[in-house]
Amino acid sequence: LVSWNSLLNMYAQRGELLKAEQLFERMPEHSLLSWTVLLSAYAREGRIEQAQRVFETMPAMDLVSTNSMLAAFAENGDLESAMEIFDEMPARSISTFNAMLIAYVRCGDFAGARWFMEEVMEERDVVSRTTLLTAYAERGYLDVARCLFEEMPNRDSAAWNGMLAGYAQQGRLEEAVGVFNAMPERDTVAWTTMLAAYAKSGDLAQGRALFESIPCTNLVSWNAMLSAYSKAGLLAEAGRLHDQMPEHH
């Protein structure tokens, strides 16, 4: 059953809904976990009604499955439905609270999000703070984002990447470079974000140089480089690069 579930989860992660559905039906038995994976598969594709149907059909629910349903509403900006679930939960975890934070920021309710984090949540973690950080950064409140970043007791790669992306997306190349250089370690997300920052500023040469030095590329980093060329109208260069893309990407 464990291996059925892992395969099911693999399809779910990739968004291969049909395969996930077929596998789910073919499985010899379903554990609570199988149901939860199916629910998340629908949620990830934005099929809220179907996720909800699974949620109602499931023979049992636990904290994780309820969190998944809550997260689905949250991602969709349905604060009301999210709250309804939240209020009725017999037990909550940090993921529960963090999902609620998403519900607030997806609604654009920043004051609500802050209030929730500071007054309602009994504990906050790096995920909670990064959620707020990126929400502010996306809206251009980079100084607020920076404050949240500075005040983090600990920063993981997503926190660093979130701050980096904030500057990158707002076209603040200098600050982006500053963050990038200050990072204790850089994963592919960080490299790709920095590449996108150069591309956005029109510095394709720097972008390309950076791209060449990425230790471990993936489809996203290739897409970033390719679309940088395309957007600049350098279709020939894009085509040349495209042909060099490794098969496994």
Next chain:
RNA sequence: AUCGCUGUAU
């Protein structure tokens, strides 16, 4: 002891 839930890149 990474089979499921929350934050970051195109």
